[in-house]
Amino acid sequence: MQEREEVSVYFSINDAVSALRQKVSLIGVITEYTLPEMSRGTDWFCSLKLMDASYQDHGLVINVFAESVDKLPLVRSAGDIVCFTSITINFHHEKVIAVFKKSISTFALFEGKSSKSFIPYQASSSYNLGKLDIEVLTSLRTWLLNYQLDSGTSESILPLEKIRDGKCFDLVCKILTVREVSKDNWMLFLWDGTDAPPLSCRTKLNLELENPLPLQLEASLLPRDVLCEFPTVGTVLRVIVDQASEKLVFQPWRWVKIIDLVCEERFGLWCGHLKPSTRVRILSDEDITVIDRQRIYADRLPTKWDRMPSSALPWPPQITETDLGHLPFATLMDALTCSEVPTKFQCVVRVVAICPWQVENFRSPTGTCVYRIRLTLEDPTARIHAIIYAEDGEKFFNGYPPMDVLMSKRNALLGVAAEDGVEDLDAPRNPPWVQLCLKSYFVDDNDPWSSRKYRVFDTRLVA
CATH class of the missing domain: 2.40.50.140 (Nucleic acid-binding proteins)
Known part of the structure; x- marks a missing residue:
């Protein structure tokens, strides 16, 4: 792909959604992103949801296609900024979406409001930074200083203490770590300060000698230095991660909202799974749901009885x-x-x-x-x-x-x-x-x- 020409106009998202079947360039703030998955063809696929000062309520979804996972936007954090050029605005299933075509579109990912750098941490090979890019980036970062991304008010948000087997939900939680628990098998360890409900025991007592009930879902206990960093109150949910999802930068000790998560019983323990539709939003420590989860945890620590399940x-x-x-x-x-x-x-x-x-x-x-x-x-x-x-x-x-x-x-x-x-x-x-x-x-x-x-x-x- 040849180096792109410098963009002369960046659309606001509000203007872009009216430009149906047209190619547009825009710069927006990432509020959500999905995990990579294979498309129906040979490409890899992910989605990003963007907003700016002109379009704050719903966000615009950008569907991105690439020949490999490494060429998809690998977002570090919601609140980061992305520049897209030559994406097409379509109307699909009664919604306006944008499509990134690998043959003509480009992208560049930048850190959000906390940064002053204009060097992208990931970009298409043909991307080159222009004067207008810097102006729009600066404007967006200034606007973000007084805007707080939050977890939203979805009725689907459930604490771990209210999860049910097989039911999809949204989880506001802290990522404690992501580990390769066996060869090519990765696992997320998530925590929100609440106690997951106990499950029925379906294993047979007479098989305990030959086939003992496992003590954890991972093959062996985590290393001591890792385990000692975990909170000692509240369930740590194990979530299975495929290799493609592992390429996303899951930042330990960050609060996130994981959208469309499902849990099931495995050996009497809760096990989470990321679905193709799962999306991730990195949250601030000042998010109202995060503050509530931290308060619940803090209230359980000082008294004699509150460590009880x-x-x-x-x-x-x-x-x-x-x-x-x-x-x-x-x-x-x-x-x-x-x-x-x-x-x-x-x-x-x-x-x-x-x-x-x-x-x-x-x-x-x-x-x-x-x-x-x-x-x-x-x-x-x-x-x-x-x-x-x-x-x-x-x-x-x-x-x-x-x-x-x-x-x-x-x-x-x-x-x-x-x-x-x-x-x-x-x-x-x-x-x-x-x-x-x-x-x-x-x-x-x-x-x-x-x-x-x-x-x-x-x-x-x-x-």
Whole structure:
């Protein structure tokens, strides 16, 4: 493509939408952008929504086509500015849209109001900066100084505490990190300070030994330095990202609005998916929804009780009792990231799996016949394994009750459905919230972090 001639006129967006079937050039502020996807042909495709002082209410959608993802506009942040030349204004499905044609159109991306640079951070190979570009850029940045992009008032905006399986929604959240969790598999970690609702357990108890319930959706626990940066209150949602989407610059620790996100249950954990229609808007810390999410989080930190899962409020059922009622509640993420070992915690959790699952195997078959059980515990922040061993088991089960009593206690703890004493081990389980005391310890003096374990102590199962 030859170097373009300097543009003599840039249309305002308000004027551009009236120029149907004409080629126009314009400069606008990016309010939203979609993730790259394959078109019906061989090209890659994405959309940007633009606004300027003349067209603030709805924005103009620009559909961009390119032969590869790298040649699409890879937007760093909503509020950045884009220059388009020779785009065509069309009327499609009763809406005015603009189309970027790779053979004749060009684009250049610039930082928004916080920048004074006129060097684009990405541009078509034939783009060259003109005097008029600088004038319009300067004017837009001046206008943006007194204009605040926000998350909008869509009824589709839901906090994580209100999500539903399979239902599309918009999420205002903070991007904590994006990680390659296995070869060519990327994952976003999103957080909004609220607790996602608990899910039913559909795995079978008798398969826990051969096929244990995973502790997280990623193949292994994140590195300590990453995990310790995460908030310890509120759900961290894992969102699967394909390779094309990963090329977008997801900026960690930025608040965003992700439009048209869908979540599903996977191994009893919430898993998010980005759809082809998913769009992203980077938000300011002063956005009204962001301020509300930060306030909710801040209110949960200082008190003894507010780290309790929100779905357990006002108080978990009296299925267990602990001897450490003076300890403030901690989340499982508090336990995972605590720098001191050993440490004691009082947590409100659900027991989502147990191994062994048959009560006659709760104690070792030979020798001292001590209790030796592994529980899988979860709260809105994490899952961990915790051991009930020896004298801790004696206290937990009130000695050595008959097998039918022990079975009843197990069923109450794990939410196993039973009618007239007959268990339905195939039915989905809804474990209740229970209070437990946990103690961290390590088994390798040279590697206390990786060898850290947890055991239940000073807790009685009274159901």
